[in-house]
């Protein structure tokens with residue numbers, strides 16, 4: 001694998017004439033043997049993509065390549081927009097060897113600085129695998145996610161374009177069972193917020209420290225956020241132009257979140273058809289994070305093989321029904337574990353098996369991994385398709401993912417914002 005420096009500028013400044021500085025855009029021309037349009041679910045052949053200053057300027061067959069353009073020959077590859085993962089945790093590596101796969105202990109033992117370094121490695125691995133945009137949904141200690149996003153934006157380290165949630169807001173206890181003599185040990189992983197004042201404070205502090213959307217956990221305690229609680233969060237977040245993602249593990253949690261008008265339900269583990277229909281009618285996205293058996297085994301310690309199988313099948317059944325009903329869906333993996341022989345990026349791509357197992361057409365899966373996720377993140381005018389005016393987030397692979405979704409595991413070329421990050425010759 002070859003990588004070019006992120007600092008390699010996408011354009012060059014040339015001095016011409018009598019001391020007049022002229023900045024001339026460097027054009028990149030990508031020759032695409034096959035170009036997939038996920039929104040339409042179609043592919044066209046022998047296309048040319050012109051990129052200038054990180055932005056796609058033109059796409060079409062038989063486009064003239066400007067003199068002096070840098071030509072990237074992908075004429076034997078399939079080219080498509082970069083992938084999205086709408087539910088990631090870059091700054092969390094649950095360590096099954098040390099902590100028995102319990103991220104409560106992991107979060108206690110790994111401080112913010114180390115979490116940020118994990119984020120650097122994971123973000124790079126995601127980009128290598130073809131993910132050019134991610135939604136980091138919290139569990140980043142004390143805002144390691146904000147620092148990671150800043151470092152990526154500044155070009156200090158390679159990684160996808162990121163949205164991040166900051167500290168997760170949840171009813172008292174968050175996703176942990178606390179110990180009454182050490183009540184603070186869930187901090188800073190979670191903001192416990194039960195009253196309106198606490199909710200407003202948590203939202204504002206998150207925004208102040210760099211969150212770009214709000215993540216709430218609805219229902220991991222026996223007391224759960226009511227529709228009114230969640231509506232308050234949605235309205236307060238909207239004042240700052242932010243969307244709300246809601247972790248819902250139970251049916252009641254999903255019902256409350258849908259009634260309150262969140263942007264997305266995360267996991268949606270227990271959603272009967274009626275509730276899926278409510279989500280569809282309300283235009284609420286489902287980011288299903290259908291755990292593979294490997295993910296369940298590595299993340300939830302102590303389950304039997306039968307329990308692992310059953311939970312996985314519950315996810316696959318819900319994925320199949322949500323697709324049949326037509327709930328808007330965006331791809332999200334929720335990978336937090338590490339596994340020998342895999343990176344965070346290649347582990348994320350193991351989730352492609354779920355689409356095949358659930359019988360989801362490849363074109364629909366590709367939409368969930370591109371245009372749908374861009375819509376959920378409010379990025380449709382910037383990313384998620386190969387079209388003039390959008391950021392040049394472009395990947396290539398030898399196979400055709402419309403015929404074989406698993407071809408996405410063979411990504412050979414990654415460009416983000418017009419800069420080539422990976423090109424396997």
Ligand SMILES: [Zn+2]
Nearest residue numbers: 087089137334
């Ligand atoms: Zn998650």
